[in-house]
Amino acid sequence: xxxSVVAALAAGFCLASISATSPASDSAVERGxxxxxxxxxxxxxxxxxxxxxxxxxxxxxxxxxxxxxLWTVYAPNLTPDVETGLGGWSDxxxxxxxxxGVRPDGTVIGPPMPIGLYRGMSDADAExxxxxxxxxxxxxxxxxxxxxxxxxxxxxxxPVGRVSAPDPADQVAYxxxxxxxxxxxxxxHSTPGPSGAPDFVNELGAGGMVFKxxxxxxxxxxxxxxxxxxWSDxxxxxxxxxxxxxxxxxLMPPMGYGYYANMTDTDMTAIIAYxxxxxxx
Ligand code: HEC
Ligand code: HEC
Numbered sequence: 001x002x003x004s005v006v007a008a009l010a011a012g013f014c015l016a017s018i019s020a021t022s023p024a025s026d027s028a029v030e031r032g033x034x035x036x037x038x039x040x041x042x043x044x045x046x047x048x049x050x051x052x053x054x055x056x057x058x059x060x061x062x063x064x065x066x067x068x069x070l071w072t073v074y075a076p077n078l079t080p081d082v083e084t085g086l087g088g089w090s091d092x093x094x095x096x097x098x099x100x101g102v103r104p105d106g107t108v109i110g111p112p113m114p115i116g117l118y119r120g121m122s123d124a125d126a127e128x129x130x131x132x133x134x135x136x137x138x139x140x141x142x143x144x145x146x147x148x149x150x151x152x153x154x155x156x157x158x159p160v161g162r163v164s165a166p167d168p169a170d171q172v173a174y175x176x177x178x179x180x181x182x183x184x185x186x187x188x189h190s191t192p193g194p195s196g197a198p199d200f201v202n203e204l205g206a207g208g209m210v211f212k213x214x215x216x217x218x219x220x221x222x223x224x225x226x227x228x229x230x231w232s233d234x235x236x237x238x239x240x241x242x243x244x245x246x247x248x249x250x251l252m253p254p255m256g257y258g259y260y261a262n263m264t265d266t267d268m269t270a271i272i273a274y275x276x277x278x279x280x281x
Contacts, residue, residue, distance in 0.1 A: 024131030028124075032132025035125060038262035039183045042129070044254065045075040045113065048141075053258065061085070061139035066112065068212065070150050073110065074143040081138040094133065095126045099163075101156040110152040116197075119157060120181030122165035168270070175274030178267055185271070188255065189220045191281075206281035211254050218252035224278040236275070237268050 036042060047054045048063040062077040077085040086094055093104045101108055101115035109115060166173035179185040188211075191203035198209065207222035221227055228236060235246045243250060243257035251257065 024127070024134065028128045028131040029135050031125070032128035032130070032135075034262075034264075035129055035182065036132050038259055038264070039178060039267060040129065041183065041256040041259035042078065044256035044259060046078050058139050058141065060133065060136055061141040062143045064143075066213075071110070071146065071148045073112065073146040073148075075113070076143055077139065077141045078133055079136055079139045079141075080134055081140050084140055084142040085138060086133060087138065091127065091130045094130045095123075098129070099126060099160045101153075108153065108155060110146055110148050111197075114184040114187040115156045117181050117184045117187055119160050120163060120177070122163050122177075122181075125165065125182065126163075168266075171270045171273040172277045173274075175267075175270035175272070176277075179271050179274050183260075183271070185223070189223045203281060205275065205278045211252075213253060215252045218254070220255075222281060223275050224281040225276060226280045228275060233269070233272050236272050240268065240271075 043054060043060055045065050046060045046062055047056065048058050048061060049055065060078040061081075062075055065073050065075045067073075079085040080087045082088050089097075089104060096102055097104075097109060099115070099118050099121055101113070103109065165177050168174045186200065186205060187198055188209055189205050189207050190198035190200055191206045191208040193199035193203070205223045205227075207220045207227060209220040211218045211220070231239075231246055238244050239246070239251060241257065241261045241263065243255070245251055
């Protein structure tokens, strides 16, 4: 079942300023810009919040993500600043941190970063995200270390080998790849098991995860055919891109609607095809 979350990719548009020193190809930076700003939305955790929402002038420079009974977690600065960001990290070190949750010093990254799903991110997409991270303005911003008051995973699994994405022509597989290892829809939309982590085996897409924050409390919806039975494709796309539910209600955070607004129709269609293919829960 876990493997059904793992599937392909697409091409996109460009928001990037291309670093003259970057060895990455322009197309990798473009692909990374699209993924970052429309699908993967790493900035939903790693970009600071101002009074008007995400502060894009300091994009990806880190923020306090959650302060709960369980933990006080800071998502670090991912910009190329050498002292406080990833400027001193190699491409391979950034990819390892993202897909395996291991930093260059060997320490393990804690939740809620969805590293278990990122393990399935393709080499090409991981490299594209890194190429894009190299191209964003360096911001000097040092964040405190996270404090965990519960045990955290000692490891997210063995080293990740080579990963390729499914063929985009296979809409369901490709949509599953986007909804899993890239956009992590399934991390938030699968019912938590006893440990509090999403139960991908028995409750994939069944919803019911609770998110507390300044908005109050939001509960993720059931995205299997049971939950979306009477939703049209257009209604699903509007919820994802505009944060408006079927009945017109404005949806609450922390889902990154503002990022998904930039998603191509091809990718949106693939994700919907995947959701419609899930076992009913
Ligand atoms: C749900 C929130 C969330 C999302 C989404 C997320 N991260 Fe993170 N990330 C974190 C947190 C929190 C930490 C630090 C955890 C800790 O302190 O152990 C972190 C740590 C990291 C680190 C280690 C940085 C360091 O200096 O130690 C890297 C690299 C990273 N994330 C990259 C990414 C990339 C790339 C993406 C998108 C593909 C992403 N993250 C998406 C929350 C998130
Ligand atoms: C960070 C967690 C998170 C991520 C990632 C996320 N969602 Fe959500 N989503 C939620 C929450 C919470 C709600 C309910 C918000 C509310 O009721 O106000 C929601 C609501 C929705 C709804 C509206 C359902 C309804 O009944 O109104 C749809 C459709 C949806 N999400 C699809 C997706 C898709 C597709 C993705 C990936 C592209 C995704 N979500 C990623 C947390 C998330």
